[in-house]
Amino acid sequence: MIIRIINRSKNNLPAYETAHAAGMDLRADLESAVILQPMERKLIPTGLHIELPEGFEAQIRPRSGLAFKHGIGIVNSPGTVDADYRGEIKVLLINFSAEPFEVNTGDRIAQMIVARHEKVSWEEVEILNETSRGAGGYGHTGVG
Numbered sequence: 001m002i003i004r005i006i007n008r009s010k011n012n013l014p015a016y017e018t019a020h021a022a023g024m025d026l027r028a029d030l031e032s033a034v035i036l037q038p039m040e041r042k043l044i045p046t047g048l049h050i051e052l053p054e055g056f057e058a059q060i061r062p063r064s065g066l067a068f069k070h071g072i073g074i075v076n077s078p079g080t081v082d083a084d085y086r087g088e089i090k091v092l093l094i095n096f097s098a099e100p101f102e103v104n105t106g107d108r109i110a111q112m113i114v115a116r117h118e119k120v121s122w123e124e125v126e127i128l129n130e131t132s133r134g135a136g137g138y139g140h141t142g143v144g
């Protein structure tokens with residue numbers, strides 16, 4: 001599918017890095033380098049604005065390599081970009097490591113997955129259908 005995008009950054013448009021990648025990497029769009037101290041979080045701009053079709057969302061997810069090598073996560077992961085959002089896409093990075101982490105413009109800081117979603121309406125009732133699980137949850141089936 002084709003999605004309309006405004007790119008106010010100096011980076012190329014997000015792209016799939018391999019043939020069947022689910023996500024496109026998002027790059028930081030910064031005037032100068034940003035340092036994330038241990039346990040610090042910062043909103044990192046991308047310079048991108050998109051026009052998703054109704055019924056679609058974009059999920060902003062962490063990159064595994066940054067998480068593994070540098071302890072970098074996303075506070076609100078997975079972030080949700082609504083189809084009616086026209087503002088700049090930003091990424092709320094957090095440094096879970098014990099070392100400062102530097103983000104430079106052009107760095108690939110997250111990945112974006114465009115996904116279809118349902119839109120539901122409610123049918124309010126008094127009783128729900130029975131299942132063998134019933135109300136069991138939160139480890140009901142054991143943890144081992």
Ligand SMILES: O=c1ccn([C@H]2C[C@H](O)[C@@H](COP(=O)(O)OP(=O)(O)OP(=O)(O)O)O2)c(=O)[nH]1
Pocket residue numbers: 060076078079080081082083085088089090091092
């Ligand atoms: O990682 C993210 C998550 C969200 N957004 C933008 C797009 C999204 O449509 C909007 C609102 O996000 P969300 O609904 O998660 O936040 P909220 O706290 O509920 O804000 P709002 O009251 O504006 O819906 O912020 C981003 O740019 N990056």
Ligand SMILES: [Mg+2]
Pocket residue numbers: none
């Ligand atoms: Mg919201």
